[in-house]
Each structure stands twice: as structure tokens, then as C-alpha cells.
Amino acid sequence: MNSSNRSARGALVTLATWILVLVFFFPVLWMFLNGFKPESLASSVNPTFFFKPVTEGYQLAMDRGMAGYLQNSLTAAVTSTIISVLLAIPAAYALSIRRVKNVENSLSFFISTRFMPLAAIVLPLFMIFKTVGLLDNIYVLAVVYGAMNLPVTVWMMRSFLLEVPFEIIEAARVDGAGMFREIVRIVLPLVLPGVAAAALISFIFAWNEYFLALLLTSSAARTTPPFLGSFVDGRGQFLAVLSAAATIAALPVIIAGWVAQKQLVRGLSMGAIK
């Protein structure tokens, strides 16, 4: 095989790759475009690719009170992320650097909770929150999300902590650093990218969560996913406003994921893949 032949084949594969990638990406692109169309164009039988963009769809989404739902989503995602990171740091530290007895048991405990279906725990939570009047409370939802994300956060953080060279910690101990100092001053700065990545994964899961949000909130604490879900009962033409709303809802996580691409695999695999 000569080299020009090979490079021609390479160009062909590259072309095929781009076509496949664009086909795959098309629904996202289409959502983005439809959000900027007037409703009549978005809901037309024949698709329009070139048009004068308008913000009518976004206006309508906001008129449906979307800002409030976004606000709730943000509160739930941020609060739950803080909870799971604060609890995960000492736990991951104990499971990597300090080494409690039976590390394996503790790790399997965390992994098995991660695999616990939400369907198996939602009924008692619903009943308890209902009895004590805590349904439709955004901070309660955040606490549940904190528990949902804690196992992933622990595993992920641990995988970062395992990479801290033990000599550094030993040196700190020789200098007489207490445990708290050791964590806050020595270890944390070294694994800050790991903490950020774990926080990001936790934020993504909480922001996108639909099932618990649907069941544990109703109006005051309603988050964005169930709000979007309510479009299903819509009548008439609403593709432009739906696309605009979906774009706003998806954008924070899309951007976060794009920025943190490198850490994404590690988070998704709970730290198993680096």
C-alpha cells in the first residue's frame, strides 16, 4: 500500500467520523435551533434550517415561571454537593491514607448503596417527610441527593487521595501536624482537582434528577426536570418554548461537562478508570 492511498483512506475515515458525529449530535443542535425559532416555524411540518432568530421561546419559558424552577434546581444541586463533599472528604481520607480496619468492607458498603435503586427507598422517605411536613422542601430534596451522590463522591475522592505520595504525609506528621491540619493544609490542596471533579459529578447528577424530584416536591420546591416533564400534557404548538426551556435546563451541565471532560470518565467509573 502506498502512502497516498493510505492518506486517502484516512481522509475518508475522518469524513465518515464527522458525518456520524454530526448525525449523533443533531438532536441537540435541532433543540438549540428550535429554541430560537418563532413557534410557527418550529412546529412546522417542513423543517427550516435558516431563519431569523427570535427569543420568543425563551420569553415564553420564563413566563411559565422557569426562573423559580431553575433557582430550586440550583439550590438542590449546590446544597447536596456541599453535603456529599463535606462527608466524603474525611471518609475517603480514612479509606486511603489513614486506613481503617476492613477497608474492603467499607468500600463495598459504599458501592452497594450506590447501586441501591431509588425505587427501593422512595416510599418510606415520602411517608416520613409527609408525616413531619417536609414534603416539597428543597433542602430535604438536597439532603436525599446528598445521600444519593455520597458513594460516588467517596470512591472518586479516594482514587485521587491514593495518588498523594505517602512521603509528603509522613513529612507533615514528622513536623507534628495534627490530623485536621494534615487534611486541610497538606492533603486537600494536593487533591483539589479531585475535589472539584467529585463536586462536579455530584452537581450533574443532582441537577438532572427527575424521579425523586417528581415525588418529593410538588410546587414550592419543584425543580426543573419535573417542570419540563409537565410539557407532556401540553396542548397546541409548543416546540419552540419547549426547546428553549430544554436548552436552558441542559446548558449548565453541558458546559460543566465540556469543561471537565478529562475528569468525567473518572467520576462516571467511580474512580476505577483514570
Added chain:
Amino acid sequence: MTTTTTKPTELEDVPAATATDKRRVQRKELWRNRGLLLPAVIFLILLTQIPFLTTIGFSLTKWNLLYPNDRAFAGFDNYTSALTSGDLWPSIVATVLITAFSVVLALLFGLLFAMLLDRKFRGRALARTLMITPFLIMPAAAALIWKYSMFDTNIGMLNWLFRTLHLPVVSWSTEHPMMTVVIVLTWQFTPFMMLILLAGLQGQDKGILEAAQVDGAGAWRTFTWITLPHLRMYIEIGVLLGSVIILQVFDPIAILTKGTGGTKTLAYLLYERAFIGLDVGQAAAYGVVTVILTIIVATIALKSVFKVFMAGGSR
């Protein structure tokens, strides 16, 4: 376990005069280490383990919120009626089929894209960025976008394409409900598989690949003999994590089919029975079945994968 004991907790720098002193310090140390772990463990026990045990309790109770006073121990009645009423078995089948189809298809597409994007070409970073987007998009938003802008009989792009090609228009969610759900899930999980497999491909020894090429092994042989065995661990992790997540699937069902046409997954069945039918006892039984199913699937996949998790993390 392959744990080499560097003994990070060894207290070399503690001036322990006697053996008992040393032991006391060690015990104190041990409790301090446990204290680090305890908040997380207690938090999880309170919010996941206890609720799960309570769910088991509910599942053994006759309890419908419409008749709050008629609440009594029911033994396994909720389970037997779940089996005889003909709701449970189709739901298990739906859950398993949706999971299996979506995981396998996402894995195949993920492998294809991982291979294509592992090559060096202009704009690779952009292509990768675009590719991961379907996984990042809010699942509820993704299902809605597919439902209206892709599958719809009037304004959906798929049917526009069919009309352009003079093919009959398809009413996706009623004619092919299972396929509709699987398409959306595959679309969302392909990037997930791709990312995991891409990490695997990047960890591949390029020298071996070159050696294989020098030895005259064709692309296909190199792929099946070298690349695939190397990817095995990554495929297993992808399948395990993907299966466990998709077994719980709710969002696309609620939005695309509302459980019609054989797509009523366990999560959706539970939702319907508890929050529309108000039958807490029965719904709890479905919750317990979901856990059993997850355990079965996870143990099959986990057996080999757990080693990988552990090997990646011993000091």
C-alpha cells in the same frame, strides 16, 4: 487482596514507652480513623439502609392510602398478588429487555465512536466534545426533544426524513414503544460507553500495535486479538455501571410512552401503583423486586469487575 502493607497507620513517631501504652495509642488512633468514616456511614444508613428495610416492612403490609385504617400485616400477599395480577412479570421483562438492548447497543456504538475518535484527525477535540453532549443533557429534556422534534408524526425530523424518502410515516411511541425508549437510552448512553472505552484505548501499548502491523496482522485481526482483550476490563465496567443505572430507568418511560406497549419498567410500575393507585404495600413489593433484580444483574457483572475496582485502589 494484593494490598502491600506499607502500614500508613504505623505509629513510628509516637514515643511509646511500653507495649500497653502503644496499644492504647493505637486503639485511640483506630477510633479516630473510624470517626472520620462514621458521619458518611451513618448518613447513608439513615437515608438508604433504613428506608430500604422499611420498604421491606411496607411490602409485607396491606396498606392502601385510600383506606388508611385498613392496615394490617399481610405476609407475602403483596408478592403473590403481584405475580397473579399479571403486572409484575411483564414489568420485569420490560426492565430487563430495555436494559439489555440499550446497554448492548450503547456499547457497540460506543466502541465504534471510541475507535474513530482515538485516531488523530483535525478537530478531534471538537468531535469528542460534541459526542459527549447527549450524555450530559438532562434526561427529561432529552426524552422530550426526541418525543416532539424527532419522533412526532407531524413535526418530527425522523418522519420528515421518511416522507422525503417516500417511506410510510411511523408513529414511534405507539407502533414501536420499546424501540422508541431504547433509541433514546442508546443515544444517551453511547457517550458514556465511548468515554470509558476511549480511556481504555488510550492506555493501550502502541508498541504492541505497531509490532502486530509489522508482523502483517490485518486491522481486523489486530482489533480482535489485541484491542478487544485489552478493552475487556473497560467493557465490563461500562456494562456493569450502565446496567445498574438503566435498570432504574424512569424518565424516558414517563415522558415517551407512560409505560404503554410493554415498556412499563419496575420504577414506572412502582410510581403508578404508589402515587396514582395509592397502594403502598403493593408498590413496596415492586421496590423490593427491583432490588433483587439489581442484585442479580450486578453480581453477575460485579464478580469480575470488583477485582478491577480493588486493584485500582490498593496502596
